[in-house]
Amino acid sequence: xxxxxxxxxxxxxxxxxxxxxxxxxxxxxxxxxxxxxxxxxxxxxxxxxxxxxxxxxxxxxxxxxxxxxxxxxxxxxxxxxxxxxxxxxxxxxxxxxxxxxxxxxxxxxxxxxxxxxxxxxxxxxxxxxxxxxxxxxxxxxxxxxxxxxxxxxxxxxxxxxxxxxxxxxxxxxxxxxxxxxxxxxxxxxxxxxxxxxxxxxxxxxxxxxxxxxxxxxxxxxxxxxxxxxxxxxxxxxxxxxxxxxxxxxxxxxxxxxxxxxxxxxxxxxxxxxxxxxxxxxxxxxxxxxxxxxxxxxxxxxxxxxxxxxxxxxxxxxxxxxxxxxxxxxxxxxxxxxxxxxxxxxxxxxxxxxxxxxxxxxxxxxxxxxxxxxxxxxxxxxxxxxxxxxxxxxxxxxxxxxxxxxxxxxxxxxxxxxxxxxxxxxxx
Numbered sequence: 001x002x003x004x005x006x007x008x009x010x011x012x013x014x015x016x017x018x019x020x021x022x023x024x025x026x027x028x029x030x031x032x033x034x035x036x037x038x039x040x041x042x043x044x045x046x047x048x049x050x051x052x053x054x055x056x057x058x059x060x061x062x063x064x065x066x067x068x069x070x071x072x073x074x075x076x077x078x079x080x081x082x083x084x085x086x087x088x089x090x091x092x093x094x095x096x097x098x099x100x101x102x103x104x105x106x107x108x109x110x111x112x113x114x115x116x117x118x119x120x121x122x123x124x125x126x127x128x129x130x131x132x133x134x135x136x137x138x139x140x141x142x143x144x145x146x147x148x149x150x151x152x153x154x155x156x157x158x159x160x161x162x163x164x165x166x167x168x169x170x171x172x173x174x175x176x177x178x179x180x181x182x183x184x185x186x187x188x189x190x191x192x193x194x195x196x197x198x199x200x201x202x203x204x205x206x207x208x209x210x211x212x213x214x215x216x217x218x219x220x221x222x223x224x225x226x227x228x229x230x231x232x233x234x235x236x237x238x239x240x241x242x243x244x245x246x247x248x249x250x251x252x253x254x255x256x257x258x259x260x261x262x263x264x265x266x267x268x269x270x271x272x273x274x275x276x277x278x279x280x281x282x283x284x285x286x287x288x289x290x291x292x293x294x295x296x297x298x299x300x301x302x303x304x305x306x307x308x309x310x311x312x313x314x315x316x317x318x319x320x321x322x323x324x325x326x327x328x329x330x331x332x333x334x335x336x337x338x339x340x341x342x343x344x345x346x347x348x349x350x351x352x353x354x355x356x357x358x359x360x361x362x363x364x365x366x367x368x369x370x371x372x373x374x375x376x377x378x379x380x381x382x383x384x385x386x387x388x389x390x391x392x393x394x395x396x397x398x399x400x401x402x403x404x405x406x407x408x409x410x411x412x413x414x415x416x417x418x419x420x421x422x423x424x425x426x427x
Contacts, residue, residue, distance in 0.1 A: 050283065051082055079134070088119065140206075191229040
């Protein structure tokens with residue numbers, strides 16, 4: 001018996017290794033995206049990346065549609081799959097606020113055709129998802145208000161309250177910066193300073209935004225105005241043309257025009273990488289993760305989890321348990337986990353208006369000594385830090401290349417703490 005137990009114990013590491021290898025590419029991509037969703041919690045919203053879905057409610061799992069299905073999964077399933085920005089089109093029909101895709105020219109919502117589901121039902125799905133072990137996540141909900149909903153804002157905000165979601169909502173009066181969104185005192189979303197971490201620290205998980213200011217105090221007390229701080233763009237070149245101050249104080253968004261034709265931006269597997277490189281904040285995707293479906297456009301399936309992962313290295317299915325600290329790999333220019341005791345150069349960052357400045361330490365150090373080495377080399381203006389977006393990752397890589405360290409792995413301030421990968425733990 002002792003011999004049997006010994007053999008089992010000896011085989012355990014091998015078995016665990018085989019289990020890790022057994023993870024499929026699709027399973028890795030979903031896991032990596034879920035981890036990546038937390039990498040920007042500490043920075044202002046203007047430096048964050050959101051996997052979103054356009055017309056999120058327009059799916060056949062939640063409602064009956066004969067027209068305008070845009071997503072292949074329910075709202076709750078979308079959240080499970082890593083989506084963190086949802087778009088809900090609101091109308092008033094039969095005395096209720098409902099979600100429907102009414103681009104048909106027929107007027108109001110039509111049951112079994114354009115969608116008929118109550119707004120409260122969709123909000124309850126989001127509430128239940130947060131309660132199902134996701135209290136460390138922030139979900140942004142963009143409300144697109146039809147004229148009938150704008151005329152019934154009391155019903156809109158009361159639906160938020162009645163759904164039970166209100167206790168999770170980060171309200172405008174909880175933001176340090178308030179007012180100045182218009183003469184009616186709606187509150188602009190402060191993308192320059194507000195972070196996901198601040199929302200979570202307030203015990204909240206949901207951020208409502210819309211466009212334009214209303215004169216309804218109850219609605220304004222629950223929903224931010226993003227009119228001046230989250231703008232729509234139509235191409236990579238539009239985003240690349242933004243100056244640094246604008247790009248790192250305000251948010252950019254692209255609504256997927258892949259099924260609309262014309263000159264609208266098309267978010268496809270072949271194009272999303274360029275948008276990530278340019279620093280696009282909000283990706284409102286059509287048919288997210290509907291690979292293998294009949295939704296091919298221009299010969300491509302819709303964007304999947306893998307297309308949105310810019311951080312972790314797919315080689316070796318990172319993070320794979322090699323260590324609790326992280327490097328930017330010289331081999332792949334992606335993030336890999338590593339033993340914290342190894343000696344590497346480290347990435348140091350100076351905050352500034354816009355992207356700030358990156359430098360490399362003067363010598364290799366352990367992860368635990370990286371913060372002090374940044375201080376010794378560059379003074380207290382520089383901190384050991386981590387990139388929080390693909391744009392910032394590219395800047396770190398460019399800095400490494402500029403000092404002839406392109407063949408070196410580089411420490412970033414990103415580590416596994418109590419089972420969660422956390423950035424900028426020392427700042």
